[in-house]
Amino acid sequence: MxxxxxxxxxxxxxxxxxxxxxxxxxxxxxxxxxxxxxxxxxxxxxxxxxxxxxxxxxxxxxxxxxxxxxxxxxxxxxxxxxxxxxxxxxxxxxxxxxxxxxxxxxxxxxxxxxxxxxxxPVTYLTAAIALYRMAALSSGETVLVHNAGGGLGIAATQLARLRRATVIGTASASKHDALRSFGVEHTIDYRHADVEQEVRRLTRGRGLDVILDPIGGPSFLASYRMLAPLGRLVMLGISSMASERRNPWLVLRSWWGTPSFNPFSLINRNRGVFGLNVGHLWEERRALQPLMSLLLTELSAGRLQxxxxxxxxxxxxxxxxxxxxxxxxxxxxxxxx
Ligand SMILES: NC(=O)c1ccc[n+]([C@@H]2O[C@H](COP(=O)([O-])OP(=O)(O)OC[C@H]3O[C@@H](n4cnc5c(N)ncnc54)[C@H](OP(=O)(O)O)[C@@H]3O)[C@@H](O)[C@H]2O)c1
Structure with missing residues (x-):
């Protein structure tokens, strides 16, 4: 082979x-x-x-x-x-x-x-665990999906729309028309616009119910600041460390900017922070099986594409x-x- x-x-x-x-x-x-x-x-x-x-x-x-x-x-x-x-x-x-x-x-x-x-398998399972299991996304909530034009981002957008949530998506500007056709209500060019300011404007200062953040580094703290009361942040990755080949400066800058979350801030602001690495869940068959069954049903019915x-x-x-x-x-x- x-x-x-x-x-x-x-x-x-x-x-x-x-x-x-x-x-x-x-x-x-x-x-x-x-x-x-x-x-x-x-x-x-x-x-x-x-x-x-x-x-x-x-x-x-x-x-x-x-x-x-x-x-x-x-x-x-x-x-x-x-x-x-x-x-x-x-x-x-x-x-x-x-x-x-x-x-x-x-x-x-x-x-x-x-x-x-x-x-x-990976994108839809990750998005389902993040949105349905960890964040328990419900109808009418607003979710920020970073890198909404990628594999994970599109799966997350479709699953959020299935729950009748509103999606704000970040991506390179060239992807924004496609994102809107996938059901993203508001798009942000996150590498050029001030995402926090845009979110404040779009949510009239309230903030977001759920955020999926695969960027990492300082972005985790920015995401935390954008949460509404009872908001949930799911941390999914460290794409801010990636370049064509290993760049120690980028790695260090991202590592240095990675926050620790203060329990008292979490308590007093009523916020939740989750970490997710789906690759560490292959043995958790009792958790994966029902989510995979749900995904396969929705894919068969054409509600996920x-x-x-x-x-x-x-x-x-x-x-x-x-x-x-x-x-x-x-x-x-x-x-x-
Ligand atoms: N924790 C988990 O279990 C889990 C599972 C799956 C994926 N993830 C994470 O989710 C993210 C998306 O994964 P994916 O496999 O679906 O990839 P993807 O989003 O299909 O592809 C990459 C996209 O990410 C954006 N991006 C962000 N930082 C980048 C960088 N440094 N270099 C190049 N592109 C960059 C680009 O889009 P724009 O810049 O236009 O947005 C690019 O098109 C990754 O961070 C990945 O590690 C985590």
Whole structure:
């Protein structure tokens, strides 16, 4: 089988296509012939060397795939050989064959193409955990979705709209028309406008009920300041540390600007702050299963619609990373085998 390997940390040019032995599913595992693999921002951080969860190089990254089960290990009753599935992988997704524990593979609706299916697992699960479980978003609330034009941002916007919440989205200005077509009510060009001032104006000084912040560094504190009473902030990432290759100055500036939250401020302002790393929840099947079932039902009914920005062949993983890092993607970037 073919895999795209990161042999050392560095820019998008480091990827190497290599042959590897076909994996064999063990007890309770299934093997998937991968047709499409989702690209996540975490893969970029891993390539740069800023993702502590990732194994040291040489490493094959990739958190999610869509494909067909072509072998099952002992004791597996579901899914079956021949089923089209999406699956959560803990690395290794940039391959044309992967082995995963059977409970991490889910049959997906026929209505979705392979690329659309590969756009689902990480972004929709993360957004569902953040909005529905942690923040318990309810109808009529206002949520700020940062990077609303990306894979996670669009999933979060769709899930928030499903709960009849109002969405304010930040993104590069070139994405704003698309964001409005996805249901974002107000758009902010967060790299040029004063986001806090804009939010104050849009909410008439009240602030926001829920904020999803994958930017990190000083942005967490700015988000905290924008919360309304009973507001919830979900901290999701550190994209402010990312550049084409590791930039110690950027890392230090972002690290230095990362706040600690004072319990007395949380109490007296009636605010909540959550942290979320979906990659650490693969074993929490009792929490993941009902959310995944809900997502698959809504996807089947067409109430959720994955948006694929662009697909790249597996051996052009570097170009896929360049495309995301140029901030050009509206939707999810997917590798096809
Ligand atoms: N905690 C979790 O479990 C979890 C799970 C999934 C994703 N995330 C986080 O959510 C964020 C979005 O992830 P994603 O995979 O869906 O990616 P994505 O949003 O599809 O793609 C990246 C987009 O982020 C924006 N961006 C922000 N900082 C950037 C930077 N330094 N360089 C390039 N682009 C930057 C750009 O859009 P604009 O500048 O136009 O907005 C770019 O188009 C990432 O921070 C990721 O780590 C966290």
């Amino acid at each position: 073919r895999q795209v390997v990161i042999p050392r940390h560095g820019g998008p040019e480091v990827f190497e296509l290599r042959d590897a032995p076909e994996p064999v599913p063990g007890d309770g595992e299934v093997r998937i012939r991968v047709r499409a693999a989702g690209v996540n921002f975490a893969d970029i951080l891993a390539r740069i060397g800023l993702y502590p969860d990732a194994p040291r190089p040489p490493v094959v990254v990739g958190y999610e795939v869509a494909g067909v089960v072509d072998a099952v290990g002992a004791g597996v009753t579901n899914p079956h050989e021949g089923d089209r599935v999406i699956a959560l992988t803990r690395f290794g997704g940039y391959s044309d064959s992967v082995v995963v524990p059977a409970p991490l593979a889910f049959r997906f609706p026929d209505e979705l193409s392979d690329a659309e299916a590969a756009a689902v 994955p948006i694929v920005a662009k697909t790249f062949p597996l051996d052009r993983a570097g170009d896929a990373h360049r495309f995301i890092q140029s901030r050009a993607n509206i939707g999810k970037v997917v590798l096809t085998t």
